[in-house]
Amino acid sequence: MHRLDWTDGNQIRLLENGEAYYPAVFEAIAQAQQEVRLETFILFEDKVGLQLREALVAAANRGVKVNLLIDGWGSPDLSPNYVDSLVTAGVQLHFFKPVKRLLGQRLNLFRRMHRKIVVVDGRIGFIGGINFSLDHLAEFGQQAKQDYAVEIRGPLVEKLRELTRASLKPPAVAQRWQRLLRRVGQAAEPAEQAGAKAAVVVRDNHHHRTDIERQYRLAIRQARHRIVIANAYFFPGYRLLRELRRAAQRGVDVRLILQGKPDMPIVKTAASLLHGHLQRAGVRIFEYCERPLHGKVAVVDDEWATVGSSNLDPTSLALNLEANVVVMDRDFNATLSERLTHLMAEACHEVPQVQLSAWGSAWAQLRGAVVFFALRRFPGWLRNVPAAVPAIQPARPSASCSSGDCGDGAMARAQVSP
Numbered sequence: 097m098h099r100l101d102w103t104d105g106n107q108i109r110l111l112e113n114g115e116a117y118y119p120a121v122f123e124a125i126a127q128a129q130q131e132v133r134l135e136t137f138i139l140f141e142d143k144v145g146l147q148l149r150e151a152l153v154a155a156a157n158r159g160v161k162v163n164l165l166i167d168g169w170g171s172p173d174l175s176p177n178y179v180d181s182l183v184t185a186g187v188q189l190h191f192f193k194p195v196k197r198l199l200g201q202r203l204n205l206f207r208r209m210h211r212k213i214v215v216v217d218g219r220i221g222f223i224g225g226i227n228f229s230l231d232h233l234a235e236f237g238q239q240a241k242q243d244y245a246v247e248i249r250g251p252l253v254e255k256l257r258e259l260t261r262a263s264l265k266p267p268a269v270a271q272r273w274q275r276l277l278r279r280v281g282q283a284a285e286p287a288e289q290a291g292a293k294a295a296v297v298v299r300d301n302h303h304h305r306t307d308i309e310r311q312y313r314l315a316i317r318q319a320r321h322r323i324v325i326a327n328a329y330f331f332p333g334y335r336l337l338r339e340l341r342r343a344a345q346r347g348v349d350v351r352l353i354l355q356g357k358p359d360m361p362i363v364k365t366a367a368s369l370l371h372g373h374l375q376r377a378g379v380r381i382f383e384y385c386e387r388p389l390h391g392k393v394a395v396v397d398d399e400w401a402t403v404g405s406s407n408l409d410p411t412s413l414a415l416n417l418e419a420n421v422v423v424m425d426r427d428f429n430a431t432l433s434e435r436l437t438h439l440m441a442e443a444c445h446e447v448p449q450v451q452l453s454a455w456g457s458a459w460a461q462l463r464g465a466v467v468f469f470a471l472r473r474f475p476g477w478l479r480n481v482p483a484a485v486p487a488i489q490p491a492r493p494s495a496s497c498s499s500g501d502c503g504d505g506a507m508a509r510a511q512v513s514p
Contacts, residue, residue, distance in 0.1 A: 100295035100311070100422065106250030108292045108423055110403070110431050111224070114232035117245050118144060124216040125151040132162045133215040133260040137170035137208065137405070138227035141178050148228050149182060156186040163187075165263055165488070167209040168194035170227070176494035189491040190264065192417075207301060209263075210416040211405050212245070213256055221253040222246065223296070223421050224403050225328075225392045232390075239359065241390035242439075244432075246403050246421060248294070255296045259419065264488060292425035299406060299418040308406045308420055309413050313339050315396040319348045324436050325394040326353035326384075329407035331366045336408065337374070344378035353391075353436065353444060356383030366409075375449040382444040392420070393432060401429045 111117045125132055132155055139145050156162045164182065168191045182189050192209035214222040224245025226232050234240050248256070299308045309332070316323060316339040323343055330352065344350040352374070358364045364383075371381055392408075395401045404420025406412045423429070440446075 100297060101255065102293055102295045102424075103251040103255065104293050105291040106248055106252045106294045108250075108294060108421075108425065108428050109247040110428065110435065111222070111226075111245045111247055112435060113234070113241075113243055114144065114226060115234065117222070117224070117226045117232070118147070118228075120247050121214050121222055122147060122151050124214070124220050124222075125155055128155050128160045128216045130160060130217050131215075132160055132217075133213075133257060134163070135165045135209065135211050135213045135260055135263060136228050137167045137210045137212060138229050139166045139171040139174065140227075140229040141174055142230040144228050144230050144233070145178075149178060152187055153181060153185040156182075161188075163190075163260070163264075165190045165192060165209065165260070167192045169208050170210075179491050180493050183491050183493050191489050191491065193487055194489055206411075207415050208411075208417070210412065211298075211419040213260055213419060215253060215257045215260055218254055218257050219249065221248040221256040223248070223256060223405075223419060225390055225405050238357075238387055241359075241388050242384060242386070243390040244393050244403050244435075246423075248421070250291055252294050252296065252421070259296060259298065263417075292423055292428055294421055294423045294425070297402075297404075297420050297422055299413070299416070301415075301417070305414075308404070308418055309333070309336060309408075311402070311420075311422055312336060312394070312408070315394075315400045315402075316340060316343050319343050319350075319396045321348060321397060323348055323350045323394070323396050324353070324433065325351070325408070326389065326391045326436055326439070327394070327408045328355055328358075328388070328390045328392065329409040329412070330354050331370070331410065332408040332413060337370065340374060340379055341377035344374075350379045351440070352379060352381045353389065353439060354381060354383055355389045356385035356445065357388055359388040359390075371447060372450065375447075381447040382440050383447055384439060384444050386443040393436070395429050395433045395436065397429075399424050399426055399429055401425070401432050403432070 111120060132152065134152075139148070152162050152164065164187055166189075171191075172195050179189065193207070212222075212224055212226055222245055225243045226245045230236050231239060232241050232243060297307050297311050298304050299306070313336055316336070323340070340350055340352075354367050355364055375381060392406055392412075393401070393403045401423045402420050403423075404418065406416075406418035406420050412418050
């Protein structure tokens, strides 16, 4: 198992929803003097996406080096005008696995770049589950997402910067480069500093395939009195579910906050298959019913907490590129715990445990046995999906912009170099 690269002396602030996240990110970019690095799964050409473009273009125009990596599946419909305005300003824009289409249908669904990271001047960083789209703001309406991110100041920011720089390198080169920088960074940092102890934990398709899931399992295994997990897409593998059951059976107060109004109905259906098995062990399940839950956060006991991009489902645990921050700090744990407690009290309902007849109980146990037999090697079997080196392609100006006409373009696929 890969050991976490812990750093001390970090100031970590919880940001809830776009109302807190976007102003903090845009202000940091406005203050940038040297470099902005940004990775996101979704970037839409709406109010939020236009504000981001304005901030990045302004930074590039004043000489700041700007790198933007977006996922081709999550952000497939940026107009030529949007792309041109970034590229001509000097933004280094790249698409992770630009989506291929056949008869109008998008292909290459699997192994996406699902991370959401911003790093400014190596001094301030952001990581979490919030994309750059209007549906992370309450003004979007009933489908606005409930989500979380963190703002980080301190030595951990350099780790985020390493990660974003490695994203644009071939995997083997990136791994060697990260190990070298880690040794240099550890030699330069004091052993302990005032502030939060924290680490970045990633999932990739090479050397860190199970790191995020392992950190969850380790924290759950060591829990003594409390576990709260809020996760949008909950259908983990057998071993993580087993650790949750064992924790509840030894007296730990285990609570899950899942989607009650999901953006995709199958999400609730899949999670409900696990309810009985978990509840019979003592796990309490709450459904968030105000709007879609998009968060990927957890607290364990009084110190451990995590915030990031990783769901607890097959695509996040076995396929996608993900990044979480793990924090060992009582103050941050207390802040996140308070927000999750408020969520359960004000916007959730607890799922009652179904009282079954003898026949119903037997059927439920048989169904549970079948489900968990399938889960015993799951999601590991998904790792057999081909993991070729992803195509990361730089954007180039459209033909009209190259000829001097950078006017508004219709919504279409952004052009990328071969």
